[in-house]
Amino acid sequence: MTLTDTTEVARSSAENMHYMPAQLTIPYTLTPGQATGIFIAELVNKRLLGSRHGDEIIVPAQDFSGSTGEPASGFVEVAPVGEVQAFTTNAKGTLGLVLIDGTTTPFLHKLVGFEPGSLEIGTRVAAIWSESPTGNSVLDLAGFGPIGEAGTFEPKSDPEGLAEPIEQIDYTMTLDFKHAYGAYYGTLFDGVETGRRIRGSKCSKCRRVLLPPRAVCDSCFAPATEWADVADTGTIQASSVVHIEFLGQRKQPPYVYAEIVLDGASTRLIHIVGDVDAERAKTAAAPGARVRAVWSDQHTGSLGDIEHFELIEE
Amino acid sequence: MTQVAIVGTGQTVHARRRTDVSQAGLAREAVVEALNDAGLTMDDIDSIVVASGPAMFGSVNQPEKWLVDALGARYKPVVRVTSGGGTGLAGALAAVNQIKGGSARRVLVVAYDKLSEGPLQANISTLYDPFWGREFAVGIMGFSAAYWHARMKRLGHTEEAAAMVSVKNRHNSMLNPKAHVKREVTVEEVLASRPLCWPIKILDVPPISDGACAVILAADADAEAITPTPAWIHGISYVGEADNAPDRSMLQSEPLQIAAMKVYKEAGITNPFRQFDVAELQEPYTCFELSYYEGLGFCPEGGAAELIASGETTMEGSLPVNPSGGCMGANPIGATALIRLAEVAMQVTGKAGAHQVKGAQRGVAQAGGGWANLRGVAVVGAEKR
Numbered sequence: 001m002t003l004t005d006t007t008e009v010a011r012s013s014a015e016n017m018h019y020m021p022a023q024l025t026i027p028y029t030l031t032p033g034q035a036t037g038i039f040i041a042e043l044v045n046k047r048l049l050g051s052r053h054g055d056e057i058i059v060p061a062q063d064f065s066g067s068t069g070e071p072a073s074g075f076v077e078v079a080p081v082g083e084v085q086a087f088t089t090n091a092k093g094t095l096g097l098v099l100i101d102g103t104t105t106p107f108l109h110k111l112v113g114f115e116p117g118s119l120e121i122g123t124r125v126a127a128i129w130s131e132s133p134t135g136n137s138v139l140d141l142a143g144f145g146p147i148g149e150a151g152t153f154e155p156k157s158d159p160e161g162l163a164e165p166i167e168q169i170d171y172t173m174t175l176d177f178k179h180a181y182g183a184y185y186g187t188l189f190d191g192v193e194t195g196r197r198i199r200g201s202k203c204s205k206c207r208r209v210l211l212p213p214r215a216v217c218d219s220c221f222a223p224a225t226e227w228a229d230v231a232d233t234g235t236i237q238a239s240s241v242v243h244i245e246f247l248g249q250r251k252q253p254p255y256v257y258a259e260i261v262l263d264g265a266s267t268r269l270i271h272i273v274g275d276v277d278a279e280r281a282k283t284a285a286a287p288g289a290r291v292r293a294v295w296s297d298q299h300t301g302s303l304g305d306i307e308h309f310e311l312i313e314e
Numbered sequence: 315m316t317q318v319a320i321v322g323t324g325q326t327v328h329a330r331r332r333t334d335v336s337q338a339g340l341a342r343e344a345v346v347e348a349l350n351d352a353g354l355t356m357d358d359i360d361s362i363v364v365a366s367g368p369a370m371f372g373s374v375n376q377p378e379k380w381l382v383d384a385l386g387a388r389y390k391p392v393v394r395v396t397s398g399g400g401t402g403l404a405g406a407l408a409a410v411n412q413i414k415g416g417s418a419r420r421v422l423v424v425a426y427d428k429l430s431e432g433p434l435q436a437n438i439s440t441l442y443d444p445f446w447g448r449e450f451a452v453g454i455m456g457f458s459a460a461y462w463h464a465r466m467k468r469l470g471h472t473e474e475a476a477a478m479v480s481v482k483n484r485h486n487s488m489l490n491p492k493a494h495v496k497r498e499v500t501v502e503e504v505l506a507s508r509p510l511c512w513p514i515k516i517l518d519v520p521p522i523s524d525g526a527c528a529v530i531l532a533a534d535a536d537a538e539a540i541t542p543t544p545a546w547i548h549g550i551s552y553v554g555e556a557d558n559a560p561d562r563s564m565l566q567s568e569p570l571q572i573a574a575m576k577v578y579k580e581a582g583i584t585n586p587f588r589q590f591d592v593a594e595l596q597e598p599y600t601c602f603e604l605s606y607y608e609g610l611g612f613c614p615e616g617g618a619a620e621l622i623a624s625g626e627t628t629m630e631g632s633l634p635v636n637p638s639g640g641c642m643g644a645n646p647i648g649a650t651a652l653i654r655l656a657e658v659a660m661q662v663t664g665k666a667g668a669h670q671v672k673g674a675q676r677g678v679a680q681a682g683g684g685w686a687n688l689r690g691v692a693v694v695g696a697e698k699r
């Protein structure tokens with residue numbers, strides 16, 4: 001069978017194997033720096049702090065001026081009121097640029113509590129403080145709303161009794177991806193899912209088999225024009241014994257990380273060698289050792305359909 | 315032919331966690347030091363190259379936007395370069411090319427990472443193909459340990475030999491004011507230390523660091539006008555290869571061999587072990603330094619264990635490797651390659667202070683990105699060629 005033929009197979013299977021959903025959830029501990037750290041810490045005190053850089057006053061307070069790169073010469077306390085310079089609305093709410101009285105750079109935040117159609121460029125607004133502040137989020141200032149009775153004052157230089165800067169803000173980034181299989185991975189993983197069949201593509205020039213399959217040989221740059229079946233047995237090319245624990249780990253350590261060249265292929269596959277004692281693995285699962293795939297009960301169409309590899313003891 | 319030189323360098327005080335500065339503040343600290351070293355201000359800089367690790371490390375995409383403000387560099391040309399542990403060298407190459415191409419005369423390269431902010435190995439695993447290996451990857455550690463294991467058998471890169479790298483580099487760190495890990499170890503302690511991903515043990519592994527480095531580059535008369543001691547770049551190259559090409563043993567790094575060959579030809583190096591006075595090699599784990607000895611031609615293939623055991627790469631030897639302590643003293647990944655380059659520049663201009671190699675005139679910096687498939691080499695000398 002040539003690649004052109006199987007591309008058709010892949011395309012028909014693309015109906016149900018179009019893409020692989022993947023989610024990355026990554027926890028962070030961010031460092032806001034001195035000025036922004038103090039700005040956030042002061043929100044629970046319902047104080048809005050800016051930084052002074054020559055004639056500029058920037059809110060939220062910044063360590064450095066964007067105009068000159070110079071460090072701030074000090075802090076100012078500003079009135080928590082200002083004027084809307086721009087805004088945009090979608091189904092989730094309204095965001096606006098608010099120029100706080102006495103400052104030179106607008107502050108991007110939520111605009112809340114306005115009747116539809118009542119918000120205009122130039123509308124005066126006042127801070128709305130969170131009813132349940134956390135002490136480490138800009139959302140301790142919930143946003144800006146109608147000004148009501150709120151008054152203003154000139155920026156006050158060098159306010160007394162500033163809070164210690166927040167040093168660390170916990171943050172989690174969750175990213176959803178849809179990775180397209182394409183014709184090559186689609187055909188490979190269709191075969192893996194339904195028939196436990198592993199196939200690579202064969203280079204038209206050097207005749208070596210590339211797994212995962214691809215259109216062009218990385219060594220010859222010649223087209224890989226045929227499919228070739230690859231065994232579910234192979235040889236360890238490189239291996240290490242994993243003891244560390246880390247986020248997203250698939251198996252409880254210790255286990256063996258292995259780069260395996262399957263019989264009939266010329267490229268490597270990354271997997272795990274299971275059911276082997278950590279100390280014995282140093283020699284038994286060393287480079288050169290023979291292994292066999294242990295298929296899982298799951299049929300997901302991925303490398304995870306192989307539970308792990310086991311040593312072929314001779 | 316235009317000759318580009320390093321005319322100023324700066325580094326932060328590296329640390330496991332810098333809670334006193336933001337990411338942008340960290341980068342700025344190195345830039346201020348480099349500008350002071352060169353006697354320049356931001357007004358003198360024509361173009362900026364920001365070099366940092368994968369965006370995942372610090373959760374900030376396009377961090378160059380933040381940095382421009384903190385550096386006072388608005389309205390200047392700015393690009394970001396990223397290439398894992400080789401990022402700094404790739405950034406320096408971009409700067410050299412800007413100068414040689416005539417688009418800028420004085421270029422600032424600033425490289426940084428604030429690794430305390432995210433889960434490192436998990437983020438490194440996102441370098442892998444999501445279909446092919448990511449779910450079983452152990453950051454760069456599983457891979458590195460696996461190929462060290464393969465080299466043990468074939469090239470004799472024993473656990474003892476690698477332990478000697480740890481002993482040497484940690485010893486050298488003691489005299490580097492910028493290093494934040496200062497603890498001497500013995501070969502026995504390294505061998506007995508806790509396995510993380512055997513054969514890699516915890517004392518084979520550098521720290522996880524927050525840190526930044528900045529370097530200013532200029533050519534010919536511009537360089538000579540800025541400093542009486544430019545560190546001339548005799549050659550610089552950065553080479554990549556296919557990730558999973560057929561029949562690739564990875565016992566040697568082919569990109570490293572190709573990069574070294576190109577740079578040595580440019581720089582007139584025919585016997586690297588004799589012609590270099592100093593080397594700064596990025597060693598994310600001890601086993602890498604052994605592999606680089608062979609890739610850079612300091613010794614024949616399979617000769618690295620003998621070379622480290624000979625003591626010739628210690629401060630007292632004929633080719634001191636990593637007088638700064640290398641990554642063992644500090645390892646902010648995005649900055650680490652530029653630190654290697656800056657350290658060689660400091661060495662050949664006599665500015666390395668307590669860890670100065672006496673009379674060093676010519677040195678080599680080496681670093682790489684991805685897990686094995688991107689490698690950079692630079693030769694730097696006191697003499698203009």
Ligand SMILES: [Zn+2]
Binds near residue numbers: 203208219221
């Ligand atoms: Zn081929």
